[in-house]
Amino acid sequence: MIRGFFILLLFQLVGEVLARGLALPAPGPVVGLGLLVFGLAVNRAFRPFDDEQLAKSEVGRAAEGLLSTLSLFFVPAGVGVVQYMGLLQAQGVALAASLVVSTLLTLVVTVGVFVGVKRLIGRRAKA
Numbered sequence: 187m188i189r190g191f192f193i194l195l196l197f198q199l200v201g202e203v204l205a206r207g208l209a210l211p212a213p214g215p216v217v218g219l220g221l222l223v224f225g226l227a228v229n230r231a232f233r234p235f236d237d238e239q240l241a242k243s244e245v246g247r248a249a250e251g252l253l254s255t256l257s258l259f260f261v262p263a264g265v266g267v268v269q270y271m272g273l274l275q276a277q278g279v280a281l282a283a284s285l286v287v288s289t290l291l292t293l294v295v296t297v298g299v300f301v302g303v304k305r306l307i308g309r310r311a312k313a
Contacts, residue, residue: 190248197222 201218204210210217226240240246267274274281 187244187247187251190244190246193245194222194248194252197225 198215198218201216201221202214204221205212205214205217212220229235241250
């Protein structure tokens with residue numbers, strides 16, 4: 187399991203170095219995760235494996251261990267909410283309104299992009 191954590195942290199480190207060194211707009215851990223997914227895809231092309239084998243591997247067990255304690259990562263956020271309760275009470279209506287508007291706007295844009303891509307793919311399929 188230690189080796190699995192080492193592999194995960196190595197990919198995160200490489201992603202962090204690339205993100206900072208190349209001034210990428212994505213955070214280092216996201217770049218590292220993308221590299222890990224790419225690495226697993228390349229590995230699967232040369233040595234086929236199924237999801238069960240991946241889950242039993244060292245990386246799979248390390249990932250499972252991290253996911254089992256994921257709820258602990260929300261504790262600091264909860265403490266922050268309690269710490270700024272007065273600010274939340276004073277600005278709660280504005281925060282709620284901005285959350286509702288931004289969520290609706292995100293849904294509308296997502297639907298628009300989906301419809302646009304669907305039409306584009308439909309035109310290519312007919313051609």
